[in-house]
Each structure stands twice: as structure tokens, then as C-alpha cells.
Amino acid sequence: MKQRLVAAVAASAAILLTYAGSAAAATTELKPAQIERGADIAIPHVEGKTLVDGEVRIDFADRPSLLGSAGEDYIVALGAPDRVVRVTPEGTRTELFRGAGVWESELSANGTRLARMISGEDRSVLHVIDTATGERVLTKRFGLPWVGVLDYRGHRLVLSSFTSAAERTWIWSTKDGFVRVVAEKAGYLADLATDRLALYTKDPYQGGCSKLITISRPTQVIWGSCTDRITALSSSATRMATIHILSDGLGPTRVTLRGGHGKALASYTAEWFGQIWFESDAALLLDTNGVKYAATVRCTPTDCERASDLSPVPQY
Numbered sequence: 001m002k003q004r005l006v007a008a009v010a011a012s013a014a015i016l017l018t019y020a021g022s023a024a025a026a027t028t029e030l031k032p033a034q035i036e037r038g039a040d041i042a043i044p045h046v047e048g049k050t051l052v053d054g055e056v057r058i059d060f061a062d063r064p065s066l067l068g069s070a071g072e073d074y075i076v077a078l079g080a081p082d083r084v085v086r087v088t089p090e091g092t093r094t095e096l097f098r099g100a101g102v103w104e105s106e107l108s109a110n111g112t113r114l115a116r117m118i119s120g121e122d123r124s125v126l127h128v129i130d131t132a133t134g135e136r137v138l139t140k141r142f143g144l145p146w147v148g149v150l151d152y153r154g155h156r157l158v159l160s161s162f163t164s165a166a167e168r169t170w171i172w173s174t175k176d177g178f179v180r181v182v183a184e185k186a187g188y189l190a191d192l193a194t195d196r197l198a199l200y201t202k203d204p205y206q207g208g209c210s211k212l213i214t215i216s217r218p219t220q221v222i223w224g225s226c227t228d229r230i231t232a233l234s235s236s237a238t239r240m241a242t243i244h245i246l247s248d249g250l251g252p253t254r255v256t257l258r259g260g261h262g263k264a265l266a267s268y269t270a271e272w273f274g275q276i277w278f279e280s281d282a283a284l285l286l287d288t289n290g291v292k293y294a295a296t297v298r299c300t301p302t303d304c305e306r307a308s309d310l311s312p313v314p315q316y
Contacts, residue, residue, distance in 0.1 A: 025267050026266055027268070027269060032288050032293045032294055039305075040307060041308065044066060045285075045296075051076065059091075060078065067106075070112065072088070073086050075096075075131055081099075083097065086134075094134065101116040101117055104149065106152045106157075108152040114129040114131050117147060119146045124141075125140070125142070140172070155175035157171065158190040158192060158197070169182045169190075170182055185200060185202075190215070194235075195216050197214070199213065204246060208245075212230060222261055227244065229247075231276050232276050232278055235281060238259065239258065240259075241278075241284055242256045243255055253270065255273055255276055257284050257301060265301040266301045268286060270288045271289050279298060285307060290313065292312070295309065
């Protein structure tokens, strides 16, 4: 009995420590015009209205959203009208589809398939599209409202529904239709490659918290917070970036860089941040907006440098 009591106390302490991962870390205020220029961004990305990948530069009429790569080509979402296109390095474009589901689509890890989810108040419809031909290779109807695709790898998709009628996260297979419910909670970020799922314990506007768990063992809590949510994971999940759990509007004003189990390594503030993503396990990229100038800033726990030229702060 005594041993069981000691074990229970130790387990409770571990959970408390996990949720205490927001311990104070050094905070740096980022002002783009005052940060020294470093190397260019090493991975495909968007600068203004241009897709940039090393020497490749492809211009668009409006700002594109890069969904990922398909071989040597790029899969890009565009507006006015809403559509997804495949673009070669030379700039040749092939439309894959247009209309509903453009901004909710998820590219598979190898770039060969695109999951297009069209959600409504009473049901959701998934179309799987071949990115080489634009052909619809599979259609699946779910009797749940507002289903979102969190990740797509191989034949597995991580799906999530966040409504009062159906709140859950599950894995669905395009191969055999096999379903495995991971959690009866709404997931908001997933990575099958690193076995990670971030979810809300309930609506964060109603006091809900955020948890990071493993997909294979959903009861295993890696990190949790009632003030922060995860906005980006590094490729090996040894680093993550978090923002305030209720961040909305233009973007957050604070970003915290953490280790894979939630330890705060550094925090950054600015007028507001746009896209937040990892260039590598070591480097976090922050689209940083100051009072007058904006730039993408590359940060590690010990240093920051500009990874792009200065530009005027975008006006919305």
C-alpha cells in the first residue's frame, strides 16, 4: 500500500511538472529594423506575393499559400477565385480544383495526394485528389459537421470535429476505411511522423486547456497548459512554439520557443507575429511585424537574426 501511495504521489507530481512547462524564460523584444541580416531562408517559403525556394522565384498576382512540395513542383492555394494549383519551378501552373475546401485542404507527406474537406452544419465530405493529374481518386462522406484534416501521411489521415454534437479526433484510412478514435476531444494540430497530437480539453473560451499527447498512446501526456497552445512543431518534435491559447486577430504578440516536453527556452515579443514555423530543429522562423518594418526573423534559444530583407508592415 505504501509503495502504491508513493507511486501515485510521484505520478501526480509528474503531471504538475508537465503543466508547469511555462516557467519563465528570457524574453527578447524583436524590432526588425534593429536586427542584423543573416542567411536567407533555407526552405521553400512565401515572401509577399512570391514563392521562393533557393534560386527559384515564382510571382503571383496575390499572396499565395504554400501547401508543400510534390517532387520538384509546388502545391499552392490561391484566392480570387479560390483554387489550388500545381506549379513547376519555371512557373507553369495546373489547376487541381477550385471552390469550397481550398483553405482547408491538406497535402500528403509525399505530395502525391491532396485531401480536400468540404464541411457543413450537418455533414462533411472528403475528396482525395491526385496532385499529378487533378483526378478525384476517392470520396468519403462523414455524418459529422465541421470536420478538419490535421495531418495526412501514407494512407492515414488525422481528422477532428469540434462541435457540441461531436467532439473527437480520429484516424481514418484511405486504404481500407479503418477508423481509430484517438480522443473524445478536439485536436488542433497533429504530426503522424512524430506521433504527436495537440488537443483542447474543452472550448478554450470556456476555460479549456491545451494538451500534447502521443497518438499511439493517447493517455500519455507530454505537455499541457491552460494559457498557451502549440502553433508549430519542429520536424522531430524536439522543439515547439507556443502562443497564447486565445490568440486571434492579426496575430499573437508573444511567441515562446520550447523543448519537446514543454520547457520554455526563450520568448519573443513584437507588435504582432504572422506565420510561425521551423526551418530546422534548431531554428524557429517568425514573420515579425514592428511599428514600421516587417521581416522574417530566425531565432534559436540564444540568438536572433533577420532571414529576409525589410519590408513595410502589411496593412489589413
